[in-house]
Amino acid sequence: MPRRCKMCRAKVGNGAIISNLVALCSWDCFKKYQKSHYAKQVHDKVMRKDRADRKERLKTYNDYVKEAQKEFNHYIRVRDKNKPCISCGTEQMSAKRGGAFDAGHYRSRGSSPAHRFHLFNCVGQCKKCNRWLSGAVADMRIGLIKRFGIERIEALENDNKVRKFTGTELQRIKKIFSKKRRLYEKKFR
Ligand SMILES: [Zn+2]
Ligand SMILES: [Zn+2]
Known part of the structure; x- marks a missing residue:
């Protein structure tokens, strides 16, 4: 043309x-x-x-990890916005960043980085449980089993594969969860 x-x-x-x-x-x-x-x-x-x-x-590997984690966690907060805190049952009011709820990890990102983007390993949790009660892990486990079933949680607990994400994978994870979150927000406004 x-x-x-x-x-x-x-x-x-x-x-x-x-x-x-x-x-x-x-x-x-x-x-x-x-x-x-x-x-x-x-x-x-x-x-x-x-x-x-x-x-x-100029971005470093850690920048990619941080960006992907931020998008993933945001998605989790939106996914779980009408669900109570996984540990103590407090009702969540808002999925906003800096709101009352965090995206809490069951197996911590530090000791189990392979599960930092795992959909059953991360759930809406009140700030009190997540930050002050060190994740309230015992109650969290009970909540996770109720929500996802014991098979999935045991599979998660027994999964000790080492997984290192590449920079490209992290960029893709960031994009995927940003898109998923926007779709979710549209669908369940
Ligand atoms: Zn001309
Ligand atoms: Zn709580």
Whole structure:
């Protein structure tokens, strides 16, 4: 398909000024383009992308872990937003970050990093249980068995495979759970 000049809509052929962002049929149109609002928009967009790329390149492995965990935990809080605290039964009121509930891990992320994104290993839990009662693990186990069934929880407890996520996997996990969370929010508003 022939491209058209951004300024005058003429088809652009030989001698045109073409970049991957814009096509211009002539020097005159190029000059008009340079003064246009559109040129500024393109420039700003390029600069923004450039900054984002640079930021992305500076990310460390731990940044990827953190970002993926943040999305995963957010998904869990939204998934469990109408469920009570897994340990003490307190009703949850909001899935917002910094709300009353955390996404609490049963097998901790520190001692069991392979399960940091495991769907039965992470559940909505009140801040009191999660932060001040060290996860209230014994009650959490009872709650988990009630919610997911003993087979799943025992399988989780007995799973000692070592798993190290690659940077690419972490980026994918981040994307997947961000998408899942948005779908969930739409469906259960
Ligand atoms: Zn033109
Ligand atoms: Zn609680």
